[in-house]
Amino acid sequence: MSTAVESMPRRERTRPWFLDPSGWLMGAFILFFIALIGGIFFTVLFDSFARTWFGGWLPDAYTTKWYSSAVQEFDLWQVLKVTLIVAITVVVVSLLIGVPAAYALARHDFPGKGLVFLFLLLPIMVPPITYGIPLATLLYERDLAGRLIGVIIANLVPAFPFVIIIMVPFIEQIDPNLERAARILGASPLQVFVRVLLPLAVPGMLAAGLLALVRTIALFELTFLTSGASSQTLVVALYYATSSAGIRTSQSIDAMAVIYMLTTTVLLVLALRFINPTQIVSRTRE
Amino acid sequence: MARSAGTIAPPVEALPAVAGRRRRVNWPVVALLAPALILVLLLFIYPLADGIRLSLHTKSGNPFANYGDFFRDARQRDTIWNTLRLALPATLINLAVAIPLAYRMRRVVHFRRLLTGLFVIPMSLGTVLIAQGMLTFFGPAGWFNKTLIALHLVGEPQRLVHNRTGVMISLIISEFPVTFLILLAFASGIDPNLERAAQMLGANTWQRFWRIVFPLMIPGIATAFALSFVATFAVFPSAVMLGQPAGETRVIAIAAWQAAYEQFDYASASAIAIIMAAIEVLVLALVLGARSRFYRGPASGGKG
Numbered sequence: 001m002s003t004a005v006e007s008m009p010r011r012e013r014t015r016p017w018f019l020d021p022s023g024w025l026m027g028a029f030i031l032f033f034i035a036l037i038g039g040i041f042f043t044v045l046f047d048s049f050a051r052t053w054f055g056g057w058l059p060d061a062y063t064t065k066w067y068s069s070a071v072q073e074f075d076l077w078q079v080l081k082v083t084l085i086v087a088i089t090v091v092v093v094s095l096l097i098g099v100p101a102a103y104a105l106a107r108h109d110f111p112g113k114g115l116v117f118l119f120l121l122l123p124i125m126v127p128p129i130t131y132g133i134p135l136a137t138l139l140y141e142r143d144l145a146g147r148l149i150g151v152i153i154a155n156l157v158p159a160f161p162f163v164i165i166i167m168v169p170f171i172e173q174i175d176p177n178l179e180r181a182a183r184i185l186g187a188s189p190l191q192v193f194v195r196v197l198l199p200l201a202v203p204g205m206l207a208a209g210l211l212a213l214v215r216t217i218a219l220f221e222l223t224f225l226t227s228g229a230s231s232q233t234l235v236v237a238l239y240y241a242t243s244s245a246g247i248r249t250s251q252s253i254d255a256m257a258v259i260y261m262l263t264t265t266v267l268l269v270l271a272l273r274f275i276n277p278t279q280i281v282s283r284t285r286e
Numbered sequence: 287m288a289r290s291a292g293t294i295a296p297p298v299e300a301l302p303a304v305a306g307r308r309r310r311v312n313w314p315v316v317a318l319l320a321p322a323l324i325l326v327l328l329l330f331i332y333p334l335a336d337g338i339r340l341s342l343h344t345k346s347g348n349p350f351a352n353y354g355d356f357f358r359d360a361r362q363r364d365t366i367w368n369t370l371r372l373a374l375p376a377t378l379i380n381l382a383v384a385i386p387l388a389y390r391m392r393r394v395v396h397f398r399r400l401l402t403g404l405f406v407i408p409m410s411l412g413t414v415l416i417a418q419g420m421l422t423f424f425g426p427a428g429w430f431n432k433t434l435i436a437l438h439l440v441g442e443p444q445r446l447v448h449n450r451t452g453v454m455i456s457l458i459i460s461e462f463p464v465t466f467l468i469l470l471a472f473a474s475g476i477d478p479n480l481e482r483a484a485q486m487l488g489a490n491t492w493q494r495f496w497r498i499v500f501p502l503m504i505p506g507i508a509t510a511f512a513l514s515f516v517a518t519f520a521v522f523p524s525a526v527m528l529g530q531p532a533g534e535t536r537v538i539a540i541a542a543w544q545a546a547y548e549q550f551d552y553a554s555a556s557a558i559a560i561i562m563a564a565i566e567v568l569v570l571a572l573v574l575g576a577r578s579r580f581y582r583g584p585a586s587g588g589k590g
Contacts, residue, residue, distance in 0.1 A: 026390045029383065030401065036459065037407060039429050040419035047422055055427050097321045104318035120322055123330045125513065126566055127520030129539045131330055133559040134337030137552050157329045160322060189314075218412030220523050225547075235414045242418055242527055250422070257418055261411060268410040272403050 041261065048254040066255040074237050074256055083233040085148065086223070087216045090155045091209045098163030099205060103197070105164070106171035120164055123157045128221040131157070136225040146228035154222040162215060163208045170204030171197075210271035214264050234260050334563060341557035352557035362541055362558075366565070369537040372450065372525070373518035376457035380465045380514055381507065388469035389499060392476070402470070405463040413460050417527040420456055421447055452528035453535050457518045464517070465510045472506025473499070505577045512573040516566045538562050 048066055050059030070076060105117060123131070135154055139145035144153060174197065182196045183189075220235045227236055238260065241253045342349040356362045391398070408416060424430050424446040431443040446452055476499060484494050522539040529535025542562060546555035 022386075022390050026387060029387060030404075033462075034404060037404075040416065040423045040459075043423040043429060044415075044419045057429070057432060097325060100318040101322035104315045108312065108315045110312060110315060116319065116323070120326060123326060125516065125570060126330075126563065127517055129520045129522045129542070130559060130563045130566060131334055133542050133546050133555055134340070135329065135333040137340065137546065137556065138333050138336055153329065156325070160325065164322065214410045218410060218415075220412060220414050224523075225543075235412055238418065239414050239523060239527075242414075242421075253418065254422075257415055261415060264410040264412075265407065268406065269403070272399075272406070 044254045044257050044261070047251055048258045050251060066249070066251040067259075069249075070252040070255040070259075073252055074241060076256065076259075078230070079232055079234055079237045082148065082151075082231055083217060086151050086155060086231075086233055087213050089152050090159045090216050091212050093152075093156060094160035094163045094212055095205055095209055098160040098208070099167055099201070101160075102164045102167030103171055106168045107176065120161050122161075124161050124165070128158060128219065129225075132222050132225045135222075139226055145226040146231070148231045150226045151223050151231050151233070154226045155216050155219060157222070158219070159212045159216055162212050166208040166211065167201070167204055170208075171201060174200045207271050210267050214267045214271065217260075217264055217267075234263075334560070337556040337560055340553055341560050343553050352554045353561070355554060356557060356561060361536075365536055365538040365541045366561075368535060369519055369521065369539075372453055372457060372521060372535065372537065373515055376454050376461065376518050377465075377511060377515045379458055380462050381511060384462065384466040384469050384510070385500075385503070385507065388466060388473040389495060389503075391470060392473040393478070402467065405466055407463075408460050409463050411460075413456065413521075414523050414527070416456050416460055417524040420452065420459075420528060424452060424455065447528050449530060450534050453521065453525050456524040456528055457521060460524075461514045461518055465514045468510040468513070469503065469506050472503050472509075476502050508573050508577040512570050515569055515573075519566060519569075520562065 046059055047053060049062045049064065051061040051063045053059040101120065105113065132154065135157065136145055136150075139150045139153065144150040178196055178200070179192050182192045187195070217233070218235060220239060223233045223236050224239065227233070232240070234256070238253065238256055241256065341352050344351040348354070391401075411419075422428050426443040426445070430446065431440075434440045434444065435442070446455065480498055480502075481494050484498050489497065520539055521537050522543070525531060525535045525537045525540060531540055538558065539562065542555050542558035545551050545558055
């Protein structure tokens with residue numbers, strides 16, 4: 001905040017950060033945030049390997065038995081199977097619906113485009129618990145909830161608009177002249193889409209797909225409201241495990257949490273290699 | 287699914303240069319957008335509309351009985367207040383931290399990708415997992431309290447979970463990334479020449495921030511505030527796991543859930559969900575509507 005008035009902008013930029021008090025503050029805050037997230041992560045990790053952990057900085061002894069007990073107690077394979085089926089189906093359907101819509105929004109101007117965009121983004125801006133209860137009521141009436149299909153339908157609602165917000169800027173930055181050139185050289189609209197646009201859009205689709213996958217796996221409310229005993233995903237099983245904590249040891253809950261965390265973090269790091277997150281959120285202001 | 291697969295075919299019919307000028311309906315564009323629009327109508331608008339219908343369905347004949355019951359019953363009415371006392375402070379704290387940080391980082395190019403990646407991790411973890419980890423980490427024997435005591439900042443372990451503080455910390459952690467990334471996108475979109483010009487004319491850092499950058503960031507701040515407030519207003523799993531779900535953190539989402547899944551009273555559950563939706567949509571409309579009254583020129587970024 002107390003940068004010298006006299007210094008020219010050019011010099012301000014090249015001055016090393018450690019001579020700048022605001023740089024120190026920024027560094028301190030970032031370290032604090034990392035310490036919090038890291039602390040939460042490593043607490044769960046250590047606890048999942050702890051034989052017992054009373055009061056000390058670190059567990060008294062280590063074991064891997066909680067992982068095998070988590071597999072049995074939570075019916076882990078069934079839960080993982082449901083999680084993957086739900087997440088992958090949701091992502092594939094979201095891409096099939098979202099990519100054409102994103103293409104139309106990126107390449108064409110029409111009256112009311114801003115309103116259409118806003119309408120499509122509503123399911124992301126309104127939190128899932130809000131529309132989740134009426135949606136679940138409706139799905140139960142139609143006998144769809146309590147089963148895999150209901151969980152998939154519910155999770156679709158925020159997923160395909162999310163694909164749209166990521167894909168619109170991505171398609172916008174693909175040069176439209178490539179499509180024009182292909183058209184002039186005699187390609188049919190279908191050929192242009194399949195052989196020119198689609199290959200160029202694959203990195204964006206991959207990123208959108210991975211991010212939607214992570215979000216679907218992490219999304220609690222909609223699955224919680226629509227799932228039955230055999231259609232629980234990992235987060236919902238985790239939630240039920242914590243609310244019946246007396247029966248289950250916290251270590252085996254944490255073992256499951258570690259499995260869950262590793263899955264989502266790996267997927268997210270992969271997704272971030274393809275796309276810059278500031279690009280995505282800057283779209284939400286439209 | 288089958289519908290959308292079929293509509294992929296006719297897209298490039300009208301090319302961008304020609305498309306916008308025409309008055310008549312551009313059917314290929316309609317076909318491309320139709321599946322997405324139908325899905326929003328069917329799975330988002332229709333359930334909410336049906337929720338309104340269901341909430342007006344009462345035995346007594348007074349259509350607003352369910353709404354009246356909610357506001358007459360102090361235990362139910364207070365859930366709005368309980369929720370606001372979590373959502374507003376969490377949102378404002380996040381903004382107060384994220385605004386200077388985004389301002390400071392608008393020119394930083396090194397580590398930017400790494401840092402944004404780091405900030406995004408809480409998004410991927412999800413609220414349930416953060417809450418589960420926080421129970422031990424912020425607990426009486428957790429590392430956080432141990433560190434505070436080791437640094438002689440406090441004498442005895444502080445109570446940071448199973449109360450309002452715990453829920454608020456979890457909201458701050460899980461909403462900070464989105465708030466920060468929105469503000470960063472806006473702050474980096476401000477033309478640096480504006481600040482250089484102000485500096486040349488004798489403005490100091492403080493003046494440059496408050497009179498040049500801050501006004502230009504207001505649309506971003508409004509967006510970040512609205513989205514973060516709405517998300518925190520719907521707090522649910524962490525209010526149960528980290529708070530006192532029967533006491534001070536009995537938020538409106540818990541009231542709606544209990545009505546539907548514990549009392550099987552779908553009419554009043556719908557009424558509560560509609561009240562929640564109305565508050566959220568009102569905040570979104572007010573804040574995002576007011577945003578358009580501020581200057582939105584080239585300085586607020588070439589991306590818009």
